[in-house]
Amino acid sequence: MEIRNELLNENADRAKLILTTLKNVFSIPNPADICIDPFSLLVRTIISQSTSEKNVRKAYENLKSKMPVTPKNLAEAKIEDIENSLRVAGLYRNKSIVLKRVASEIIERFDGSLDFIYLLPLHEAREKLMGLPGVGPKTADIILLFCAGRPVLPVDTHVNRVSRRLGLFPQSKGGYESVRARLEEIYDPKDYFAVHMLFISLGRSFCKALRPLCHTCPVNAMCPSASFIGSLQ
Numbered sequence: 001m002e003i004r005n006e007l008l009n010e011n012a013d014r015a016k017l018i019l020t021t022l023k024n025v026f027s028i029p030n031p032a033d034i035c036i037d038p039f040s041l042l043v044r045t046i047i048s049q050s051t052s053e054k055n056v057r058k059a060y061e062n063l064k065s066k067m068p069v070t071p072k073n074l075a076e077a078k079i080e081d082i083e084n085s086l087r088v089a090g091l092y093r094n095k096s097i098v099l100k101r102v103a104s105e106i107i108e109r110f111d112g113s114l115d116f117i118y119l120l121p122l123h124e125a126r127e128k129l130m131g132l133p134g135v136g137p138k139t140a141d142i143i144l145l146f147c148a149g150r151p152v153l154p155v156d157t158h159v160n161r162v163s164r165r166l167g168l169f170p171q172s173k174g175g176y177e178s179v180r181a182r183l184e185e186i187y188d189p190k191d192y193f194a195v196h197m198l199f200i201s202l203g204r205s206f207c208k209a210l211r212p213l214c215h216t217c218p219v220n221a222m223c224p225s226a227s228f229i230g231s232l233q
């Protein structure tokens with residue numbers, strides 16, 4: 001038990017050092033610049049499936065140029081109008097159907113507003129979001145953290161890969177909820193947004209899926225995977 005506690009403390013100290021280092025390397029955006037309102041962030045997150053940030057921006061701008069992006073407008077829009085806007089982002093037929101359905105359900109079930117994310121207990125708000133079409137745990141957590149500052153740490157593909165390689169979580173074990181719970185346990189809730197954004201920056205710039213740039217990575221001295229992965233380059 002004592003050895004386990006020592007290991008946990010050691011890991012927690014390393015995790016903090018990693019965060020401090022990343023804060024000195026990358027900038028952290030303002031959540032208010034990402035979430036103008038919960039519904040538009042939900043729309044952008046649904047559009048972002050399997051496409052680049054650049055394409056999401058274009059598709060969202062196309063949509064916005066046709067109509068103010070509100071649940072009512074999307075629920076009433078012609079499916080072809082949504083499809084034409086989203087074409088640039090791929091999977092546009094499927095995404096358009098999901099957007100129309102999610103907009104209709106927000107009107108029917110929540111009177112057209114996602115304001116419950118600010119008011120309900122966290123668990124309840126998360127459940128309600130995940131009950132909407134196209135909304136899984138990652139999307140729900142992004143909305144809860146970015147828009148309402150709720151203490152959840154969303155795990156996207158970069159956060160998942162980076163935290164495993166950094167040894168914060170066993171490489172092979174655990175799905176979304178286990179990784180999220182482990183990161184939330186290690187880090188202070190006030191840092192959840194920073195951890196999410198900084199791990200994404202690290203994943204995009206250095207800890208790439210196929211060819212991680214371990215030799216220039218700012219946290220290579222703290223990373224148990226550095227020499228192993230680096231030796232494959």
Ligand code: SF4
Nearest residue numbers: 207214217220223226
């Ligand atoms: S040292 Fe390599 S494996 Fe470790 S975080 Fe950096 S890029 Fe990823």
